[in-house]
Amino acid sequence: MLVLNPIQPSLAEAEVRWLKRYGWLFPVLGFPLGLLIKGALWSGTLLNASFLPSNLAGWLSPLGLLIGTIISLVPVAWWLMLTLEIKIKSGGRGWLLAPVMACVCFILLEMAFRTYPVQAIFWQGVIARAGDQTQAREVGLYRLQAAADRKAKSPAGFVFPGSSQVVQGIDCAELSQLTGAPVYRRAVSGLFPIELICSQGLITFNHDNRLILLLSGFDVGARADLVPDAIRPQATWSGLRHVLRAAPASFQLRHWRNFVDLCFAASCDLWRSRDYVRFMWENPVAPNIIRNNAAAQSALNQQLQGYQRLGSNPEMVALCWQALDLFLGDMAQHFQNIIVFESRINPTSPPSASALDLENQTRRFFENQQHLQRIRFIPRAAQHLDLPPEYWADNTHVNAAGRQLLTEMIARFVDDTSP
């Protein structure tokens, strides 16, 4: 068996000699590089690619100087490591030091990634590259707003998480104006109940907030299976634990790989954001603006097919209700109050008998939650809102006129409970 020597003294000496000879290059090249990263590359990587600093002061930025300083310190760190390694060489298991320190570096990277400046840079970069990829833009906006709201002590207002029905159906600026309180939108296409529950950690940031939900049997039965790709970018432990508790052991066993993936995502922000780190690598500068009409048509067809299969997996429906029960019970502690509006779909799509049954059961579920004084439930019948087919853009999303009506209706109900 090959026995490895962690480092040969001659190699260490050669490296020390090299550092003494060429170490000065790091600060000499590091500062210009740092200023370039903060200057030209920074501008190129974000929205304002055309803007380049035209004067010296524009190039001399604190962040650029900080990057330059970090690069300048590389030879010092290298030298310290060399002396450290020579000291521990006789320790026997010195080879463990590098992997352990790499893990420490990774944890530091993770901590840096969680800070607001890095989050802001990163998610702005994602939004800048999104082009017509709406999912990337929505997730980027969601995460950027979540990071900003957590950093700043945002005033109490309404938190409005939800799926594309909220993205396209609610005008948050208008709602904010109508209610006189800030509205924090946390909506992404495909944020159905399980995804919404898992995102709990990103929607709770002020105990005086009020939570608005737009849910119905359509949302509860929308997923035929667990979709980790949809959950991952918003997964947090505070929400994932409800799904884990609600899922029966057999379900957990069958989906153990997905749950491991989601547990990673809930624990490590770099894993949670991995799809978008990849997105950044794949779109280094230029936004992807390839318009894909075929994909849009395919999405519409999938939406229609999905509606036909509503609630096709009773196990998922049961999991949704069970997890929602735990989620709402917990949310009642984190919010001033919770208002659930029963959502609706285009009346031209006649619901199947099973879909109607699911709608009724979900309505009863929310009525029961109201009975437990966790939420205030506004069923469709109580909304006094008529949305005929001309107010709909497609099967599930309202158009601009429908958005206006829906927003006003919600404002009417939440106005008397303004924070």
Add this chain to the structure above:
Amino acid sequence: MLFNSLDFIIFFVVVFTAYVWLPHRGQNILLLVASYFFYGCWDWRFLSLIALSTTVDFVASNGIYRSDDPQTRKRLLVFSIVINLGILGFFKYFNFFVDSATALLAGFGLETPRLNLHIILPVGISFYTFQSMSYTLDVYRGQLVPTRRFTDYALFVSLFTQLVAGPIERAKNLLSQVTSPRVVTWSGIQTGTWLFFWGLFKKVVIGDNLALLVDQVFGGSVAWNTGSVLLGIYAFALQIYCDFSAYSDMARGLGMYLGFNIMINFRNPYFALNPSELWRRWHISLSTWLRDYLYIPLGGNRRGPRRTYINLLLTMVLGGLWHGAAWTFVLWGAFHGGLLALHRWFQERWPPAPTLSWAGRGWRTLAMFHATCFGWLLFRANSMRDVTGMLKALLQPGWLPEFPGWIFQILLLALPLLGIQIRQERTQDPLAPLRLSLFPRIILYTFMLFMLVTYANTGSRAFIYFQF
């Protein structure tokens, strides 16, 4: 169960934990059971094939060893080869030969009924069949004394670390390690960990990400022109190397955990200066197998230059066919056979300089890399029609909006690999990264960890060579 899956990691942790507590014989039994379980996870029905192949070769080799009668020895050898090649031929090549014969007869205007069977190719069949056959051939040649323990031999054939995609081990190396006690050492764990994670990095970060690009080009979902075909070929050259060498590295790494020293299968092949060197660096276990059991028995280079060229061509065509039942693989083998023959012809007339300048090495490496890349086009193309289509497209300049992103991605993934390989090549040490000092190692490990977390393709894409 793929090496890059959570299932395998759990499987290995369980096996390794039990392994370190057991005595030598118990370790062998455990590994045999684990190997059959591992193989059965793909399709338990094919366990009968590996068991049949193992039994036939064990019985035949012991019979050959005990017998003094040359006729009996020969009959037993032929019996073993017929059974092994029969299984391989039926499962891998039946439809290919039937299709080819049907097409040939149709060319003469003869209509034949369709004889195609719905045969599933057992994973790794080419690897374990060649490994098992080499054992019987070595015993027949008197180069090896057969083992008397069936379980030891069965473990040699089925050891899960290298069962499905090699390296194609020789009994002289692996069987001797099976029969003698092994030691699990810290040094082995350190090396094994590095090899496993380096392999994992190459597979899930480099190979699987480039596969997305390669599939687009070779699948025809982007227009073919000079740029797209070239980028597709470069990406595939990196992908196949990272995919296959990753499996070999992971196999070696896992072997080191268990105290095995599995042979090196790749030595930075894209640094080769000529075709002959390429095959001393690429899939070493197959090229040495073909050399020892095909090229040399055919006469090697002992029967004059013309026969040598024919032997090289024939060996490489069969090597190509080993990879898969398609004419593209035959063409790929013939291309490499032709390159080897051409190289030999040149060498005989203009012997190479004993030492080469930096520039001389550089242009030879680049030329050989591009010749290899041309071979990869033949290898990866879905059909002969695609081969001609892509070759024509190479002469049609064009630009696609995806190109900058592709070039960036190829460079992003190739540069870390190139950095490590330059170091390995300069030091002639496959474990060169482990011998770096602390600071560069921390940077390297952190980079690998970061890329594994953020950029690894977690789609559990199977290794390319599993299909062979």
